[in-house]
Amino acid sequence: MTDIPSVPAPRSAPGPYGPCVLLKHGEVFLKGRNRHRFTERLHDNLRVALRGVGGSTWIKIAQHVTVLGGQVPPDTLAERARRVIGFASVEPAVRVPSDLDAITEAAVEALGDTRHGTTFAVRSKRRDKQFPLSSSQVDGYVGARVLEQVPGLRVDLTQPEVTLAVEIDRKETYLSWRRLPGLGGLPVGCSGRALVLLSGGYDSPVAAHRAMRRGLACDFVHFNGAPYTNPSSVYKAYALARELNRYQPAGTLHVIALGKAQKQLAVAGAGRLQVVAQRRLMVRTACALAARTGAQALVTGDSLGQVASQTLANLAAVDEAAALPVLRPLIGWEKQEIIDEARFLGTAGISVLPDEDCCSLLAPPRVSTRARLPELRSVEKRLDLDEVVETLLDSAQVLRPGAEEEVPATGGRCAAPS
Template structure:
């Protein structure tokens, strides 16, 4: 017995109405790139996609958003004798009960789905006297799909990542730190079909090479899920030092993060992004209270998306481990926000105070504009490409 293909299901896409096939074709394109399978070898149906079977393809589907589940399948002619011969080869010995689940997609097949269930159920019982039929939660559920040209038999169902195909929902600039939250938030955005570009603020010489390597490793891993990524490394040292001169030290982080959103907005508009996303988690730190978020986001020219806003830390860590991000995110590094944090940051800042402090720092806007033009290094990541991470 030899698997021929992998059957791919896409539950949420079935709700897309007249736009469904646009989403399905995008999913097929993403599968082609992530699994490195030529599109001409991918069969697209109204509620199914089939790709050639291989262990490598089976493993790579773990990185494809937009899939509800998938199964390695046996392919055979839509002929009852051939179906019986293949079912006869299934090893039912380890199981106490079973279920036959048929779907007759080709209506000219001589048996209806119900009749085929009964016929094949009796066929299995005849050859396996120890078995009983169990409709709910059987030890093994044998699925048969009858199509015009071929039929497919399978009993393994692997849970997919769900969500939407990457690229169907526009693009964001994602504020990336080397911590646990922001990489997970990026993948949550990608799960909803968003293409994510990354913006990281570094402050050499305080930001060491380990920190930059860590950022590259994070983006390289996330690229496996979204095919291509851009990382903007923004040298923030001069601006950070200037904001450090503020007359109200409690507002340093607030002023710095307001600056982040002005810069992110400028980059986003130039690169046709439709929003800014981040890993903010409500009330986790001083800059993420409702008051602080209100004051900081006031500077964004685009919507700000916060997919982790209401999750607790245990939930976020669980997601980080699921996506294999946790070992990278816990590498010790020097991050700009941590270096700059005052001992007693403002937890309930006001826009009026923040604006007054920015007026005192009258060179701030000019420094930001200068840095946007001169202090950004762009790094490009592509799936299945070797990235030089030094």
């Protein structure tokens, strides 16, 4: 590799320099003229995720990249940022002036502790096209200096074990050598608000997270079998909602005791239609609740054919009772796929805990797989559904799982660096 002379010192650059985190934008990058709205929402959600982090932080906006730093260890910042939906990758980095000597010194320091025999490559990107050297020239110069000053390293431009990314901006340059996957998707809240029918199983929490990744801010409603069941399912729903609220500004959990209404359906002669009739009542009640909370759609964890109540005919019968769109993010997923996703999200350990599920309360030995609307309507006519729904909503319990974790630490702030 040929030597390349140092370039002049850069124009004055903002400080402080040092450790930071690069957050690469996901689908926001593809947006057109309204991209700024998505970016603003993304940064609002990032500020929420940073509350209580234990020190002051700053956010800087670059081209398709957000830079995060402050008086907090980069690994802690990276952990918080990885919860924010909308970032494609999270990269702990170091921020230095856009000067070739400073870049080289940072590169040597970054790779100085690398074990003997490790292969590496330098990959540079110039956002500032006025920088005197081309990207390939920067790669060659920095790589040569690293080889000289860090014994035991080897260059591999095809499949390096460590890739040192150098991103050169007008006033500062960012070097990163670790790339952590982000959650991707659209920023939570940019697509509207939804109400998730949250049970205690694997499916509905995963469906909620999938809805969040499409930009929906989620509140939750949990139906339990009280007064005929114990409160174990409520504890699980609270724990699940708290876990899901790690990925969004905290949504509200509404707990509705459905037991007496379920008994009314049984007395009205629901029989084999009991489960589908219960689901229709849940959807009616959730739609009425959504009208009060401003939600524009319902989200469920249904997967086609997974259980008897989730056949195409039964799902259509449930939808007929809904005044809002019913979104089913998992409609084509297999059970093992759902379980694997739940493990990734951290909800699987909660979902396996024992509880008394309201869906099994008063369920018949055999559930109808092809519920007919005339038969369902005949059962429902024996009840005053409007009054039943109002009674259920009036007795609802409102909780804010995870809201206690949003209190900012003393002296914490979130602003652009000076």
